[in-house]
Amino acid sequence: MKGDGAAAPKMLPSDLLSKKHEELDLIPDSELVTAYEQLRDEESSAGDAYPNIRYLYGTSLEREKDRREIRAQAESCETEMQQWYEKARNEPCTWWLKNHLVAKHALKSCLACGVCTAQCPAAQYYPEYNPRIILDTALSDNEQRLVELLKSDVLWYCGQCSSCKPLCPLGNNLMGLISSLRFLAQLKGYHLHSVRGRQQYAMRHLCGGNLWNRACSLYFRNVTAEGHPDFGPRHAKYQSDAEGQMVRLGANPDRPGHFGGRKLSPQTLAEFRSCLASGGTLVLWNQLEECASEDAGASGISIDEYHDRVHREG
Amino acid sequence: MATAMIAPETIKEIPENDFFLTPSCILGAINPGTEILISRIYDLLGLRWKAAGDRPESQCTCCTGFSSHGDLISIESTLLVTARLWSVAAEVGIENITTACVTSYAIHNECLEMYHHEPGLHERVDRWLQQACGRRLQLPKHVVHASDIMYRNRQALAEKLRYRLVDHNTGRPLRIVDHVGCHYAKVFPEKAIGGSESCDVLAGLIRAWGGETVDYPERRHCCGMGFRQCAIRPNRGYTMACVLKKLESMEPWKPDAILTNCPGCNLFLDKEQWAILQMTGVEYNIPTLSYTELAGLLLGWDPYDVVGIQGHTVPVEPLLDKLGIPYDKSKEWIKKENQEATSELA
Numbered sequence A: 001m002k003g004d005g006a007a008a009p010k011m012l013p014s015d016l017l018s019k020k021h022e023e024l025d026l027i028p029d030s031e032l033v034t035a036y037e038q039l040r041d042e043e044s045s046a047g048d049a050y051p052n053i054r055y056l057y058g059t060s061l062e063r064e065k066d067r068r069e070i071r072a073q074a075e076s077c078e079t080e081m082q083q084w085y086e087k088a089r090n091e092p093c094t095w096w097l098k099n100h101l102v103a104k105h106a107l108k109s110c111l112a113c114g115v116c117t118a119q120c121p122a123a124q125y126y127p128e129y130n131p132r133i134i135l136d137t138a139l140s141d142n143e144q145r146l147v148e149l150l151k152s153d154v155l156w157y158c159g160q161c162s163s164c165k166p167l168c169p170l171g172n173n174l175m176g177l178i179s180s181l182r183f184l185a186q187l188k189g190y191h192l193h194s195v196r197g198r199q200q201y202a203m204r205h206l207c208g209g210n211l212w213n214r215a216c217s218l219y220f221r222n223v224t225a226e227g228h229p230d231f232g233p234r235h236a237k238y239q240s241d242a243e244g245q246m247v248r249l250g251a252n253p254d255r256p257g258h259f260g261g262r263k264l265s266p267q268t269l270a271e272f273r274s275c276l277a278s279g280g281t282l283v284l285w286n287q288l289e290e291c292a293s294e295d296a297g298a299s300g301i302s303i304d305e306y307h308d309r310v311h312r313e314g
Numbered sequence B: 001m002a003t004a005m006i007a008p009e010t011i012k013e014i015p016e017n018d019f020f021l022t023p024s025c026i027l028g029a030i031n032p033g034t035e036i037l038i039s040r041i042y043d044l045l046g047l048r049w050k051a052a053g054d055r056p057e058s059q060c061t062c063c064t065g066f067s068s069h070g071d072l073i074s075i076e077s078t079l080l081v082t083a084r085l086w087s088v089a090a091e092v093g094i095e096n097i098t099t100a101c102v103t104s105y106a107i108h109n110e111c112l113e114m115y116h117h118e119p120g121l122h123e124r125v126d127r128w129l130q131q132a133c134g135r136r137l138q139l140p141k142h143v144v145h146a147s148d149i150m151y152r153n154r155q156a157l158a159e160k161l162r163y164r165l166v167d168h169n170t171g172r173p174l175r176i177v178d179h180v181g182c183h184y185a186k187v188f189p190e191k192a193i194g195g196s197e198s199c200d201v202l203a204g205l206i207r208a209w210g211g212e213t214v215d216y217p218e219r220r221h222c223c224g225m226g227f228r229q230c231a232i233r234p235n236r237g238y239t240m241a242c243v244l245k246k247l248e249s250m251e252p253w254k255p256d257a258i259l260t261n262c263p264g265c266n267l268f269l270d271k272e273q274w275a276i277l278q279m280t281g282v283e284y285n286i287p288t289l290s291y292t293e294l295a296g297l298l299l300g301w302d303p304y305d306v307v308g309i310q311g312h313t314v315p316v317e318p319l320l321d322k323l324g325i326p327y328d329k330s331k332e333w334i335k336k337e338n339q340e341a342t343s344e345l346a
Helices: A013-018 A029-041 A060-076 A080-089 A093-099 A115-119 A121-125 A131-140 A143-150 A174-187 A200-214 A229-240 A242-249 A266-278 A281-299 A303-312 B025-030 B032-044 B065-069 B075-091 B102-117 B121-133 B146-152 B154-160 B203-208 B233-253 B263-280 B291-298 B303-307 B317-323
Strands: B019-022 B096-099 B142-145 B175-179 B257-260 B288-290
Touching: A013 A029, A029 A060, A060 A200, A060 A281, A060 A303, A080 A093, A080 A174, A080 A281, A080 B121, A093 A143, A093 A174, A115 A131, A121 B233, A131 A143, A131 A174, A143 A174, A174 A281, A200 A266, A200 A281, A200 A303, A200 B065, A229 A242, A229 B263, A242 B032, A242 B303, A266 A281, A266 B075, A266 B121, A281 A303, A303 B233, B019 B032, B019 B075, B025 B032, B025 B065, B025 B263, B032 B146, B032 B154, B032 B291, B032 B303, B065 B102, B075 B096, B075 B102, B075 B121, B096 B102, B096 B146, B102 B121, B102 B142, B102 B263, B142 B146, B146 B154, B146 B203, B146 B291, B154 B203, B175 B203, B175 B233, B203 B291, B233 B263, B257 B263, B257 B291, B263 B288, B288 B291, B291 B303, B291 B317
Parallel strands: B019 B096, B096 B142, B175 B257, B257 B288
Antiparallel strands: none
């Protein structure tokens, strides 16, 4: 956490939007967070919270602001579940399988019939992926096998569709098990050992950034034509006027309302953030930051360059 | 091959009225018409619904589903976020949650089920929720998907349709292939109308509205959306491969359209047809519609101003031509009058 007493050049809020992490890093926490909020709320009038939030998503400033806020809350470790996840980080993987709320209810036993793999879309696409072996590893009670799994790319191939569940004769919940193991891989920092695991830093600031600042996993401005060349020229045309098309249909892009793109009130956002914090999620997000910072440092690149790299490698 | 009628015992209890509608991240971000059409159809059917409380702290947030399946959210945070949404519903006196998204549907049901399986969880979440935002945990009576409500009201809707699912020139029933979202039918197969193998939630709508359904071989295959698979660019080959598998499987039946009830499926089955054309040279061009988009078109609502077909990658107009639905192509990209101008940051 950057102390407020640290010497740093004063910057006008709008200057901050063009700054990279190295420059933002010099600014004390409270000054940075306040500057972000001033920029977000400039010219705010009653009933229109966050008038400038559209300019802040995906910026170094928003990521750095989030990094500081999350670190402060995670390090205070005030809630029961924050403490639980901090403790779980240092327990064996076998302990996790017996104690994590999802993992402990996910599995019964296994007949090794392989119907999970036969049904699995990911197993059809990735020849090395076999959900039955993940299940077998989880049931093995073998710490070394579990650690190897958590460090692997295959852990991240599951599409979370649950196609394996309806036909499993024992009703195992492999989708839940794999998601739980992925959570553990990140808590322990094992995700850094795989390309697919390192991508979680991109997810943390894409979906996590949207959740923390907009209480929604996806923001309509995320789906750019440049980011989705697979969507083709008609999508590019639509997206060039997405806000206009949304208003035409009755949605609420960056406006108050119930539908697509809506801005939520500060009071609702505060309740939502409290729910995330109380449930222990910020322990994971802070761990992802620490791991990314360490990995970027080892590669000799900035955290902004690292963020860009994990979006593209794989 | 027509889809068989389902056994009565596979039809679950669907509430008649009073719905708390929770919105969808994906629909909101990229297919807003589908979500708004839910509310329009609820209104048309005279159903009572709400999407927020009256207080500024009582608005509807994300359920965390996309991020939860993207492995970013603890299960306890998800339990708290859904409990908060249930509390807002209770605040406005509603016991029935209807989700616009099938992943939300699965998330809400997973949370509800956990209270039955984990001793002491109800008390713990209630305590955490009070500490986090001063609310109390109140379990909803029903969690259903908005397509369940359409299914229950499919005959009532059929009576209001201006157009039927038939070729208006020949009288031929249009051939519609359904793609039911995995998180509707596979997470809790026992809660899917007709079960996961012969799910009827969309096929029933097609039949009621005059069309013909096809049980094509890969009907149950996932669209490949996959959360982290579609969100992170190097992973998207998986999504494209799943869409291609489905298109190759349905193509021999020459479908007139694909019908979906999942925000992600509706997005990727439509948009990846362009990528697949670039990759394979094969132009499938099968219009892909959500169940509310199809209902809106058959009800005679404006294809561009109300349904929003201009947001689709595969043009929907050829389907409108078959149905005999008029449209003014020059209105495709116009903006609504009096639209608020986008101001630049000072």
